[in-house]
Amino acid sequence: MLATLMQVLDSTIANVALPYMQGSLSASWEEVTWILTSYVIAAAIMTAPVGWMAVRFGRKNLFIACLAGFTITSMMCGAAQTLEQMILFRVLQGVCGAALVPLSQATMLDIYPFEQRAQAMAIFGMGIMVGPIAGPTLGGYLTDLYNWRFVFYVNLPFGILAILGVALFMPRTPVRAELKFDWTGFGVLAVGIGCLQLMLDRGSELDWFSSREIVVEAVLAGLGLYLFAVHMFTAEKPFIAPAVFRDRNFTSCMLLMFFTGTILMSSAALMAPYLQTLAGYPVSAAGLAMAPRGLGVMTGMMFASRVGRRFDQRKLMAAGLVVLGLSMHEMSSWTPDIAQGRLMLTLIVQGFAMGCIFNPMTVMAFTTLPAHLRGDATALQALARNIGSAVGISVTSLLLTRSEQVSHEEISSVVTPFHRALQGHGVVGQFLDPASASGAQMLDMMVNRQAQIVAYANDYRLMTWVVVPPLLLLLFMRRAGRPAMPTASPPAVSTQPRAAE
Numbered sequence: 001m002l003a004t005l006m007q008v009l010d011s012t013i014a015n016v017a018l019p020y021m022q023g024s025l026s027a028s029w030e031e032v033t034w035i036l037t038s039y040v041i042a043a044a045i046m047t048a049p050v051g052w053m054a055v056r057f058g059r060k061n062l063f064i065a066c067l068a069g070f071t072i073t074s075m076m077c078g079a080a081q082t083l084e085q086m087i088l089f090r091v092l093q094g095v096c097g098a099a100l101v102p103l104s105q106a107t108m109l110d111i112y113p114f115e116q117r118a119q120a121m122a123i124f125g126m127g128i129m130v131g132p133i134a135g136p137t138l139g140g141y142l143t144d145l146y147n148w149r150f151v152f153y154v155n156l157p158f159g160i161l162a163i164l165g166v167a168l169f170m171p172r173t174p175v176r177a178e179l180k181f182d183w184t185g186f187g188v189l190a191v192g193i194g195c196l197q198l199m200l201d202r203g204s205e206l207d208w209f210s211s212r213e214i215v216v217e218a219v220l221a222g223l224g225l226y227l228f229a230v231h232m233f234t235a236e237k238p239f240i241a242p243a244v245f246r247d248r249n250f251t252s253c254m255l256l257m258f259f260t261g262t263i264l265m266s267s268a269a270l271m272a273p274y275l276q277t278l279a280g281y282p283v284s285a286a287g288l289a290m291a292p293r294g295l296g297v298m299t300g301m302m303f304a305s306r307v308g309r310r311f312d313q314r315k316l317m318a319a320g321l322v323v324l325g326l327s328m329h330e331m332s333s334w335t336p337d338i339a340q341g342r343l344m345l346t347l348i349v350q351g352f353a354m355g356c357i358f359n360p361m362t363v364m365a366f367t368t369l370p371a372h373l374r375g376d377a378t379a380l381q382a383l384a385r386n387i388g389s390a391v392g393i394s395v396t397s398l399l400l401t402r403s404e405q406v407s408h409e410e411i412s413s414v415v416t417p418f419h420r421a422l423q424g425h426g427v428v429g430q431f432l433d434p435a436s437a438s439g440a441q442m443l444d445m446m447v448n449r450q451a452q453i454v455a456y457a458n459d460y461r462l463m464t465w466v467v468v469p470p471l472l473l474l475l476f477m478r479r480a481g482r483p484a485m486p487t488a489s490p491p492a493v494s495t496q497p498r499a500a501e
Contacts, residue, residue, distance in 0.1 A: 001104065001123070001124055002158055002161055002162040002165065003063070003067055003100045003101075003103075003104050003162045003166075004100060004101050004104045004105075004124070005158065006070070006100070006155055006158040006159060006162065007070065007097040007100040007101055008101065009138070010039075010074065010093070010097065010152075010155060018032055018033070018035065018036070020143055020147075020148040021035060021086070021148050024148065025080075025082060025083045025086060026083070027083045031083055032083070033201075034083075034087050035086055035087065035090055037197070037198075037201045037202075038087045038090045038091045038094065039090040039091070039093060039094040039097075040094065040197060040201070040386070040390065041091075041094070041193075041194055041197040041198065041201075042090070042091045042092075042093075042094025042095050042098070043094035043095075043097055043098040043386065044098075044193050044194070044197050044383065044386045044387065044390075045098075045189075045190045045193050045194050046094070046095050046098035046099070047098045047099075047102065047379050047382050047383045047386065048186070048189055048193070048239075048240060048379055048380070048383055049181075049186055049239055049240075049379075050062075050098065050099045050102045050103065050375065050378075050379040050382075051102070051106075051239075051240070051375030051376035051377075051378070051379045052179070052181065052182075052239040052240075052375075052376075053099065054099075054103060054106070054173075054375050055176055055179065055375065056175070056176055056177070056179045056181070057175060058172065058173045058174065058175040059103060059106070059107065059170075059173045059375075060166065060170050060171070060172050060173055061172075061175070062099060062103065063099070063100075063103050063107075063166050063170065064163060064166055064167060065096075066096050066097070066098075066099045066100055066103070067100070067159055067162050067163045067166065068159075068163060069092070069095075069096030070093060070096040070097045070100065070155070070159060071155055071156060071159030071160070071163070073089050073090075073092045073093040073096055074093060074152045074153070074155035074156070074159070075152065075153065075155075075156060076089040076092070076093075077089045077090060077093060077152040078149040078150070078151075078152035078153045079149070098382075101378075101382050102375070102378040102379040102381075102382050103378075104124070105124070105362075105378040105381075105382075106374050106375050106378045107170065108120055108121070108124050109366055109374055109378075110371070110374070114367075117363060117366075118304070118305040118306075118308050118309065118359065118360075118363050119305045119306075121301075121305065121359055121362045121363060122301040122302050122304065122305035122355075122359050123301075125297075125301045125355070125358055125359055125362065138151075138154070142154060144282075180237070181239065182231075182235065182237065182238050182239040184231060184235070185228060185231045185232060185235065185238050185239055185240070186239060188224045188225075188227040188228045188231060189224065189225070189228040190224075191220055191221075191223075191224035192220070192221050192222075192223070192224025192225035192226075192227075192228055193221075193224070193225075193383075193387070195217040195218075195220040195221035195224060196217075196221035196225070196387070196390075197387075197390055198217050199214055199217040199218050199221060200390045200391060200393075200394035201390070201394070202214065202217075203394055203398065204394065204397045204398050204401060208398070240376050240379075240380070241373060241376055243370075243373060244369070244373045244376050244377050244380065247368055247369045247373075248368075248476060248477065248478060249364050249365060249367060249368050249369070249477050249478055250365045250366070250368075250369050250377055252364075252473045252474075252476045252477050253361050253362075253364050253365035253381070253477070254365070254380060254381055254384045255384070255469075255470075255473055256317075256357075256361055256470045256473050256474075257361065257365075257381055257384045257385050257388065258384045258385070258387065258388035258391075259388065259466060259467075259469055259470045259473075260324075260354070260357055260358070260361075260388070260470060261384065261385040261386070261387075261388030261389045261392065262388045262389065262391055262392025262395070262463075262466060263324065263328070263392060263463050263466055263467070264354065264389065264392075265388075265389035265392055265393055266389070266392035266393050266395070266396040266459075266463065267328070267331075267350075267460075267463060268290070268293075269393050269396070269397075270396060270400070270456060270459055270460075271290055272286055272290065274336075274456055275289055275290070277452070278336040278449065278452060278453065278456070279336040279337075279338075280336070289340065289343060289344065289347075290347065292344040292345075292347045292348045292351070293347040293348065293350055293351035293354075294351060295348060295351065296347065296348040296349060296350060296351020296352040296353075296354070296355065297351040297352070297354050297355045298351075298355065299348075299351075299352055299355060300320070300351060300352035300353065300354060300355020300356045300359075301355035301356075301358065301359045302355075303352070303355065303356065304316055304320075304355060304356045304359035304360055305359055308359065308360050308363065312479055313360035313363060313364055313479075314360075314364070314474045314477055314479065316356055316360050317356070317357050317360050317361060317364075317470075317474060318471060318474055319356060320353045320354070320355075320356030320357040321353070321357060321467045321470050321471050322467070322471075323349065323350075323352070323353035323356070324350060324353040324354060324357065324467055325464050325465075325467040325468075326464075327346055327349050327350035327353060328350075328460050328461075328463045328464040328467075329460075329461070329464045330346050331346060331460040332457045332458075332460040332461040332464065333457070334456075334457070334460075335453060336453065357470075364477055365377070365381060368478065392466075395462075396459045396462070396463070399455075399458060399459055399462060400455045400456065400458075400459055401455075403451075403454060403455035403458040403459070404448075404451045404452055404454075404455040405451075407450070407451035407454040407455060408447055408448060408451040411447045411450055411451060412444075412447050415443055415447060
């Protein structure tokens with residue numbers, strides 16, 4: 001759980017510190033965003049082969065190596081003196097951190113019996129879900145009180161504790177040195193995922209398909225993913241077993257993770273600039289205002305772990321999705337002067353709904369899946385969450401920019417010297433005279449602010465409808481029941497994931 005918290009926390013903790021990094025590293029805003037992009041791309045590419053590597057090198061050996069590498073590269077990021085060094089260290093950090101969440105989740109699924117998994121997943125899920133929520137809060141305080149470099153140095157105590165815990169308590173798994181790596185499958189998948197992430201991250205900056213770079217990345221992403229799918233189902237020994245997709249529950253839950261991932265990360269990414277830019281919150285206060293969602297996630301997961309034992313978990317997920325959609329609809333009516341109590345109550349309810357979705361979803365995904373496929377399955381589920389997050393952030397950023405432009409044009413069309421409110425000789429006419437340079441500038445700032453409010457409302461309105469496809473996916477799932485006990489295989493074999501053969 002410490003390893004999971006450290007990895008997920010690091011994917012968002014640097015967001016609020018970017019402006020401070022920009023000045024310290026002498027970089028433009030477009031250049032400094034590569035600090036986030038490089039980490040996400042490296043982690044996405046290296047997530048898929050985690051299941052194979054765990055079998056080839058032994059899960060414990062791989063776990064300790066990734067934890068040590070992640071901790072060391074975090075220190076290197078904090079000590080970076082140039083933008084080039086920072087991007088290189090973030091790539092290495094993403095490579096080492098990609099395996100932490102899948103390995104943690106696969107280990108937890110193996111060590112707990114079926115009847116205890118829901119409660120164990122509730123506790124474990126806090127590490128996954130609280131990370132993106134606590135990241136901006138912790139990052140804001142560390143940057144505000146100390147220095148942006150401490151957002152990376154904070155990983156040191158967590159990393160040391162996690163390494164000691166794994167080394168002391170985790171049983172050693174066998175190493176299968178005879179396995180050969182599927183370089184063809186990994187190569188085309190790396191090209192597909194890497195180009196997809198680049199396209200999603202840079203699309204809003206380069207005006208999407210009007211840019212040649214985006215067109216090339218889209219073609220390579222589609223070609224890479226297509227070739228990977230063909231190779232996986234035709235090769236003799238692909239590094240991801242196609243049998244994992246034959247499980248209806250797992251495939252449905254993986255798609256459900258994709259859709260809910262779009263809402264989770266994009267809503268958090270929109271909330272921080274909304275509070276700081278429009279509502280005027282300081283960076284530390286903005287992070288604190290977002291913290292109640294983490295409390296709601298914890299409460300929702302513990303509630304779902306207990307209620308899920310007696311009720312159909314599909315109905316629990318359906319209720320969570322409906323409440324999540326209603327909370328997004330509520331956020332679409334917000335204005336910058338919203339009362340802080342109403343804001344925090346909405347975020348608590350939203351977090352509770354997310355907890356009621358993710359806990360049953362993890363139980364349903366692995367209930368009917370054979371034990372030897374868990375390594376690949378946890379890696380694919382983490383990959384679906386990462387890609388969903390990237391898609392959600394890109395789509396909402398595109399819609400935010402376009403809606404702001406359209407709303408600015410609509411509002412400014414009525415702000416003319418002929419408007420009755422601007423023809424008076426009082427305070428309004430004196431300070432907001434469109435014919436004067438200062439008046440025109442002040443009017444433009446007011447129009448920009450109103451256009452941004454409308455654009456944010458449109459984004460939250462879109463996320464209200466994103467819950468509809470996951471609701472339909474629930475119809476394809478089978479009710480979770482206790483899995484059949486293996487009869488022919490000894491227990492030692494049934495609890496260890498192995499590569500597809």
